[in-house]
Amino acid sequence: MAFRGTYEHSVDDRGRVALPARYRHVFTEGVKLTFCPDGCIEVYTTEEFEKNEARIAQEPASHRRGRRLRRGFSVRAYDSELDRQGRILIPQYLRERAGIGAGPVVIAGRVECLEIWNTERWAEELAQVESDYGNELEALE
Numbered sequence: 001m002a003f004r005g006t007y008e009h010s011v012d013d014r015g016r017v018a019l020p021a022r023y024r025h026v027f028t029e030g031v032k033l034t035f036c037p038d039g040c041i042e043v044y045t046t047e048e049f050e051k052n053e054a055r056i057a058q059e060p061a062s063h064r065r066g067r068r069l070r071r072g073f074s075v076r077a078y079d080s081e082l083d084r085q086g087r088i089l090i091p092q093y094l095r096e097r098a099g100i101g102a103g104p105v106v107i108a109g110r111v112e113c114l115e116i117w118n119t120e121r122w123a124e125e126l127a128q129v130e131s132d133y134g135n136e137l138e139a140l141e
Helices: 019-028 046-055 064-074 094-096 119-141
Strands: 006-011 014-017 033-034 041-045 077-080 086-088 103-109 113-116
Touching: 006 014, 019 041, 033 046, 033 094, 041 046, 041 094, 046 064, 046 086, 094 113, 103 119
Parallel strands: none
Antiparallel strands: 006 103, 014 086, 033 041, 033 077, 041 113, 103 113
16 A cells, blocks of 8 residues: 555644545554654554564664664554544654644655644645755656
8 A cells, every 4th residue: 555645634632633534444453653753743554564663673682773773663653543533543742743733734645654744844844855856856767
């Protein structure tokens, strides 16, 4: 499943947000949330999250880098699940880190996951993406 597009949704006072209806069926086995260093919340299926976990686990825990990668990944990660209305609860820690309060957010598809963005941060990120996109595409050739 590749996640695509951008969607405008709202976070309620309890920290819940509805996922785009077209993707809800892929989260029936659970939802994994984590904070992205870019300033948003990443929303993974259990399967995709476990792929990332396995990749990080390849770095030996006996090395400082391995321990720090695990910590960086695991302390930011939370389990969630869809409620009957297709909403997930975003833990307070993640909302604070991502600058998300009650009100509008942008949910963006990033192929392997969805991202939940504070609308102002999203506008800044999108401007940077638009600025760099042409050069980045050329660099792939």
